[in-house]
Amino acid sequence: MYSEKVMDHFQNPRNVGEIEDASGIGTVGNAKCGDIMRIYLDVDENQVIQDVKFKTFGCGAAVATSSMATEMVKGKTVNEALTVTNKAVMEALDGLPPVKVHCSLLAEEAIHAALWDYAEKNHIKIEGLSKPKSDISEHEEEEDY
């Protein structure tokens, strides 16, 4: 069902954990399946993401996309981090089954939520970032085949 990359990130998830005194924390839940993800960001004075950790209560795809997404944003500026969309994460994981696409949104939204938290705390505005919903829901019913 899952690609090898997904399985690798699921079995050995990178960046699991918490960051004390994080620059930004984002928690989102998936209204559809009830799963929850929390992202911790450590952003330096140049707006570069120095460290990132996550905790996920979710399916295999949720864990793997959390892991991959945190890998992908690490070292990026907060602006660059916005390019780490769920699509980009899925591609990096060699794809996800159709029913699992919504799981990757969880990671994207959690990062956005953490960035939003960071921006609010630091009274800055990140171009292209809008206030995250606490619950994300799917764009459309995916067909299960």
Add this chain to the structure above:
Amino acid sequence: MYSEKVMDHFQNPRNVGEIEDASGIGTVGNAKCGDIMRIYLDVDENQVIQDVKFKTFGCGAAVATSSMATEMVKGKTVNEALTVTNKAVMEALDGLPPVKVHCSLLAEEAIHAALWDYAEKNHIKIEGLSKPKSDISEHEEEEDY
């Protein structure tokens, strides 16, 4: 599907043929399945059935019941011949499958028709014999199991 006795009478039908100048001839058709049977009787002056022949256009059960029924009426008086009901023929054949019960009626009715013909020709009345229908039809829908 058929008992051994039925198969025996089907494979080696007794009394197939015609009787020239028969004392009575009866032909009946089964309205339901379109099958046809003709019985020839040779009745002597003591009203004893000396010989009997049949021709049948019908299923295996029709052939077997024709054969058995002719065997059973042979040597009987015309009055006794009325006891050869379809039930009696079926019993003598060790039974028929439910869908085939109607076929045995064909034999009974053909004998009755031949007896009727004999009675008419000789201006006598056979107790308990009523005018045969040319087409017999089933009493009830048999259930097929």
Add this chain to the structure above:
Amino acid sequence: MEQLIYLDNAATTKVNPKVLDAMLPYFSDKFGNPSSVYGFASGNKQAITEARENVAEILGADPSEIYFTGGGSEADNWALKATADAYEKKGKHIITTKIEHHAILHTCEYLESKGFEVTYLDVDENGVVDMGQLRSSIRPDTILISVMFANNEIGTMQPIAEIGRLAKEKGILFHTDAVQAFGHVPIKVDEMGIDMLSASGHKLNGPKGVGFLYIRKGVKIRSFIHGGAQERKRRAGTENVPGIVGLGTAARICADTMEERARKESELRDYLIERVMKEIPYTRLNGHRTKRLPNNANFSFQFVEGESMLIMLDMAGICGSSGSACTSGSLDPSHVLLAIGLPHEIAHGSLRLTLGDDTTREQIDYVVEKLKEIVEKLRSMSPLYED
């Protein structure tokens, strides 16, 4: 008695040993439920995907358009009832033919009891549907045309592509019951304008109890069996993995061997037809002389009743079947033979012989000899025959 000569391949076929081999691992070894998460079952999901691809490829369809069912009858019921359900707002008129299989006819009767109107097209003396009548039967509220690809009794093939074109032109859905045709003659759903197609595993040397319905993308389709999310949520029930694998394998083998098989079978069939017609008097060939399934021969022997003939053939080691009523539990003579205009008593004396890929010329010779004897014997017993 001689070796069994099985000439009833339209009733059902022997599972090809290669097909059985392909099925076997899925009973007691790879038995997992394809919907399961664990790796142990993922091979089963994959096996179903492959079977679906096999079937789709043969029809020139997309795998997502193939829905496995529990057989041909279910596929027929589904196609008609679900279309009726989904399109009844558009109209309640359905067109079919008088010679469909009962899985279609009885479903149509059911729909009639629910307020649908059904036109049953006539066929000519060869069993070919009347295109003029079809054209003139179409109404603004016609939602479906269902015409079988090839008839199960007399083998006649219908002008499917022509019907498909007409249906498309009129914007009406076209379903075909291809239970007898799939795997035996070439079928391409796009070229032929087919929107839905039913097939059944056991008619092509695959297993019983499995079939499929092809449904063209875009056709509104309702579920017939509701429940779990199997078959794109359209047909509930734990997948019959061995059955589906068997059907897929059988379809693949049939496609690969179709040309050669059809050539061989129709040659033998023609030999059989020629000898019977020449050597047994008062005999009629039912069905179209050339536009017929490669393996089908259907005769009427005047003055002879079908079941008796079948039992005598059976005693000679030959399996055939009859249009005769008595054989199917119903007592009415075959609706197909009546529809092509046979009188009752002739319809009653019909014999269908359907060849398989293992039928030999020696077998045919033996069958013809036996048939001659049997017909003669039965005619001598028949009150209808005077010679």
Add this chain to the structure above:
Amino acid sequence: MEQLIYLDNAATTKVNPKVLDAMLPYFSDKFGNPSSVYGFASGNKQAITEARENVAEILGADPSEIYFTGGGSEADNWALKATADAYEKKGKHIITTKIEHHAILHTCEYLESKGFEVTYLDVDENGVVDMGQLRSSIRPDTILISVMFANNEIGTMQPIAEIGRLAKEKGILFHTDAVQAFGHVPIKVDEMGIDMLSASGHKLNGPKGVGFLYIRKGVKIRSFIHGGAQERKRRAGTENVPGIVGLGTAARICADTMEERARKESELRDYLIERVMKEIPYTRLNGHRTKRLPNNANFSFQFVEGESMLIMLDMAGICGSSGSACTSGSLDPSHVLLAIGLPHEIAHGSLRLTLGDDTTREQIDYVVEKLKEIVEKLRSMSPLYED
């Protein structure tokens, strides 16, 4: 990796090799169509009769009351839709429960769309139906009560005999989905007042794609699949002979071994439940402690999501399943776990382990050890868990 430990027998079971042996001759040797006249096929008809007798005897039913189908879902659909069809003049109200299988629930939704009213009964925290609510839900226009014999997720068994009595008293038909129960626990249709009962071959070490519906004599029944005259003209379609033989054989074996099997399985199940409840904190047992299927254990591990757990178990060679939404293609958490009152996130962390007759104590020990590790690892990753 260790040998596979299959603890998902509620999803499907391995075909018993004896069952497969009984089926094998009917694929490529005795392959005839049971409706045929010739002797070659008469053994097949006989084989079906025997399977029917086997099944009937176990239920205390008459063979003529058993109708073979293409699986449990078809039987469920048939029971509900045909009853609705046949009795709608009497009324359009049906009573069922919130914890039925989707084959029942989605069929009920379909019937709702056709103008029927359905009452979905609540269950208590153990999954047992509320008899008081059932009693008070009955209306003059109630035509059918459908309550499953045992639940497929949490294993809870319902007070079937009590429901049967009530239904009889009120003159209402009673259907039970016994797909999980048939062959595993004793069922007697007369004593329990059951009018219709669904079962499926692959849940009792029989084949997939075959099942049956028991219909008490006297119940008005319409066909669901229309067509040929098979199954007393009630269920059309060429009989799946090997499948039916397999189901009959499996039923016979299950009946013969039921007592011993149930004793062994429930003992191991209790051992599993005890160890898990004692050794893994924040764990809940779902379903009734004692009134449950002998082979079913269902846990909720707080702070843990089901699919992740399943994948990790899979990597340890253990096949289990989850009430977790993600596994079934649907994303809603299990309706059964919600109905017994679990909050979403706990319903989401559920694990169902269903034993087979070949499950060993060593396997259970291994599973418990692995489960402890896995739950711990997932909890350490969970944003919900603070230790």
